Amino acid sequence: MSTETETATRTEEARIPSGSPEYWRCVDFLLDEAAALDGNRFEDWLGMLHPEIDYRAPIRVTRERAAGPGFSSEGYHFLENRDSLQTRVDRLATDFAWAEDPPSRTRRFLTNFRVCSVEETDDLRVRSNMLLYRERLDETRQQLLVGKREDDLRELDGALRLVRRLVLLDHSILMTPNLGIFL
């Protein structure tokens, strides 16, 4: 099983106080990113990603308390790099991406921000809770994707970019029919 655990901070991290300018810089970045995704502005979104981005969401199974949260160490819903994310965006732009045409209506809610600096790098690590509401077509079935994100932000050409995203979902069985949207 995975070592991805729900730690508040790890030993190589130092907490950055909430409300500090660095904290707000990170939060603003993530809120802008969420707005780009909710607005289906995928090219804008790609522009917010670092070229070396590592983007992953491990599969989860129910384990007993002593075994930890149950994230797989090898199984992923998403295991992406910049090229594969670009390909996904390109696909959405074709006339044949049925899963997202008509597009889902999404709303990403981000809360519980905790920002840390990461030892020996200039990266900023943000943990946040994510609630992604999704509706498709005229379906009234609720589709929620809920979980915790661990995002590393790195400066490139004067702006923050997302260089690592780990999404730890609260679902062992996904309640959305597909993952045609980005977490």
Added chain:
Amino acid sequence: MAERSTDESDLRREDRIEIANEFSIVHVSKVHTPNGERLEIFSPRRNRLIRLDPLELESIACHDDESFLGSEIVAGLDRETEQRRDER
């Protein structure tokens, strides 16, 4: 004989490891007595402890009766519930 005393004097305990599944959890450590060593197994759920010496451990390792564990579980459950009843 397996020792059950929780008298901690003269005992040096190495770091414990946990062995767990959805049904139970135990803490296991090697303990050094003044003259020897034992494997200590502690059940936090039932607050019970046993210290097994090498010969006892050897006989567990060599036990080839498949139902060994099964019958111990039954016996253990019965002993525990009888003890609780006696305590009342």
Added chain:
Amino acid sequence: MYKTEPEVVRFLNEFDGALERGTIPMRAFNDAELHELELDRIFTRAWVFLGHESEIPARGDYVQRRIGRDPFVLVRSEDGEIRALFDSCRHRGAMVCRAERGNAALFRCPYHGWTYMNTGALAGAPLLKDAYGSELDKSKMGLYAAPHLESLHGFIFASLDADAPSLDEYLGDMKWHLDMIWGQCELGWEVIGEPQRTVLAANWKAPADNFSGDDYHTVYLHRSTTETGIMENPEGDSDLWDGYHVQLGNGHHFIRNMIPPDVPGPRFLGYPEEVQKLFSPSMLGEEQYEGLKQTVGLVGSVFPNFGFLSFPFKHDRSADFVATMSVRVFEPRAAGEMVAWTWTLCPKGVSEEFRRESYRTTMGTFSAAGTFEQDDSDPWMSITRAAGATYARKVGMQLDYRMGMNGTASSRRVDDYPGPGVAYYSVLEEGGQRGFHRRWLQFMRSDDYPPRMTPEEQNAGAGVAGRNGDG
């Protein structure tokens, strides 16, 4: 045994007649009564896939799996045998194993503490002597177990019916094909990570039907993949229509794309040289080995709800084509709901790098986030929705499965398929899908265990001149 209401009997007769004409009453894809009957008639009798041995390698390893929609613990017992134990305590029926994955020599029910060996045998219960005296015969109080469980190349199947034939017999000519794909790797295959599970508002038969020979949809539904360069353009090279559809009997089907030895192209499903070395003709002989060597892609379905596919795909357009191996179960949750299970496998002994790339590519194309599969789920759900429409029932709306029936279109029956079964070339035909529904009907109507359905019987009613060169 579920009592078949007269109305359902009447519907099944109607279904039979429709299938002869090459259509299927749409109601079959979303009907509560049919669903209940399926759970009994199909899922408590057929051989159902549960998982792969590599998921439970050590004694005591267990995972929670479903037969139909019923909860079973798939466990490698302390004696080394694999068992599927119904996850319900013999005392009051409570769930015994609640973790979805774990290791235990003994299972203890949390309600009253009844404790079972991981063979399912009752080890004991608190106060046994006081509470029950000699009333309780422990030997008769073990967890219920599937009466049949067998594994083929590590793939574990079980049947809940004591009268079921052996797995080999049930698989019919599919056995030869599974041997070809999974029986030639000396070190065996293994699952990577955990299976993914997603709930869809679709009837389980929509994807099962799709995996039974729907090649036709690839050019349009999956057009986004050719436009982004991650799938070769089928209209360009006619690659995608070149291929065999093979009916294997008992409702199973196989789609096979092959490249002749004198034509350059991927070999062994696109696995690279380093992986090809792991396949050996010493396992099953030269013929099977050559068969796998010349196969570039395949899709298979084992009745009722097991599917698998392997094609070299690109996960992103800058990458090379990478071999994939995806295995699926379509779990029937309700008439209009299913859980899609997806496993990715790889031969044992490959490099970490290849393993990672193959995993990324397999899941990246065929999973909830898969660039192909996310589009598949849409029609599966919308068909299910329409199938539940009162209007559709009123007008007896039929779904059209006639492709290939008249024998004049391009797909023809062939005699030169290098393997067993009834084969057609090209893949522009729907015989496999009709065959799936034919077997479905047989299971639904048979009070006794349904007898073997030969490939010919599965292909019955395919129309007049089917053979090459006929009129």
